[in-house]
Amino acid sequence: MTYNSTLYRLLLVFVVAFVAYPVIANTELSLLLPNFGLVHAELEEVDTFDQQGGWEQYSSPKGVELGVEKGVYRAYTMNAGYVWGLNKQSHSDVILEVEATPLTLHYENGFGIMCRSNTADNGDGYYFMITGNGYYSIRIGQGNEVRPLVDWQPSDAIHRELDTNRLRAVCVGNYLAFYVNDKLLATATDDSYQTGYAGMSVTASTDTDIDVAFDNLSIYQVK
Numbered sequence: 001m002t003y004n005s006t007l008y009r010l011l012l013v014f015v016v017a018f019v020a021y022p023v024i025a026n027t028e029l030s031l032l033l034p035n036f037g038l039v040h041a042e043l044e045e046v047d048t049f050d051q052q053g054g055w056e057q058y059s060s061p062k063g064v065e066l067g068v069e070k071g072v073y074r075a076y077t078m079n080a081g082y083v084w085g086l087n088k089q090s091h092s093d094v095i096l097e098v099e100a101t102p103l104t105l106h107y108e109n110g111f112g113i114m115c116r117s118n119t120a121d122n123g124d125g126y127y128f129m130i131t132g133n134g135y136y137s138i139r140i141g142q143g144n145e146v147r148p149l150v151d152w153q154p155s156d157a158i159h160r161e162l163d164t165n166r167l168r169a170v171c172v173g174n175y176l177a178f179y180v181n182d183k184l185l186a187t188a189t190d191d192s193y194q195t196g197y198a199g200m201s202v203t204a205s206t207d208t209d210i211d212v213a214f215d216n217l218s219i220y221q222v223k
Contacts, residue, residue, distance in 0.1 A: 029095055029220050033175055034187075041095045041220035047087075048216055049073045054088035063209075072101075072213035075111070075202045082127075082146050084201040086117050092195045093172045093222035100130075100200075101164040101213045107132030109210040110203040115171040116196030117141075125196050128169040128178045129203070134158045138178050138188050146203075149176065149188040157183040172222050 029041045047053060049068045057067035063078040066085035077083040098113050110129040117125030123141035126149075130136045136158060138150040157180050159165050168179035174191040177184060198219060204210040 031095075031170065031177075033170070033172060033177070036172060036175065039172055039222055041222045043218060044221045045089070045219045046216065047219075049214070056085040056087070058085065072215045073200055073217075074103075074211070074213055075200050076209070076211040077202055077204050078209040080204055080206045082123060082141070082201055082203045084114060084117065084123065084125075084199045086114070086119055086197045086199040088119070088197065089219070090195055090197060091115070091219070091221065094198070095171070095220040095222065096167075096169045096198055097216075097218040097220075098167050098200070099164050099215045100167055101215075102132045102162055103211040103213060104209055105161075106204070106208040106210060107161055109205060109208055110135075110137070110201075111210060111212040112201055113167050113169050113214075114197075114199035114201050115169050116193040117199040118193075119197055125193060125199065126169070126171060126176055126190070127201055128167060128176075129201065130158050130165060130167065130180060132161050134160055136178060136180060136185050138176055138186050140190060140192060142192065149190055150178075150186040153186070155180065155183075155185050157181050157185060 027043045031039050033039050052068045065076040110131050112129035114125045125141050127139040134154050135152045137152045139146050139148050166181050170177035174189045176188045178186045200214045202210040202212050
């Protein structure tokens with residue numbers, strides 16, 4: 001669940017009010033991708049997190065919370081390092097879309113969606129991350145390290161602070177692409193992982209916390 005072995009407990013009492021996008025998902029997507037041409041994807045699932053379903057649930061007395069809660073998938077940590085929660089549906093070539101709303105004021109901390117993740121909880125997989133102060137990155141988890149394929153860069157396409165962002169991760173063959181609010185921000189190529197699971201991830205810096213509500217996840221299978 002997390003790279004950090006030293007965790008601390010924080011009891012949160014919060015009232016959150018935010019406006020999410022309506023649950024609207026195209027039944028098909030068509031994207032023109034380098035080296036692949038026009039790629040078609042069909043909607044396989046829309047998850048509104050109204051029930052637990054196949055998503056990972058985890059609670060630690062030392063400060064990590066993951067799971068479906070009040071119609072969202074909530075990911076929280078008060079520890080430095082990456083924390084993630086996965087579903088149980090394997091995929092290969094896939095397009096993932098999700099709405100993400102930060103709930104804490106440490107805007108420098110990151111959050112996002114994962115593809116081709118490993119259920120062994122070792123952090124392997126691809127991470128498509130943004131921060132509340134307007135930065136984005138594509139990263140790869142390997143063993144005890146999450147390193148950049150595209151390092152942190154700023155973009156005006158990212159909604160700042162406690163606003164909701166719509167994230168899209170494209171994982172087709174060795175091609176990775178990251179869209180935020182329908183704008184293409186970054187691409188990368190890597191062939192380390194071919195199959196895996198969808199996931200949500202958050203990462204905090206030392207002496208801060210990160211709490212994010214994820215909602216309306218759409219999973220498109222590339223044909």
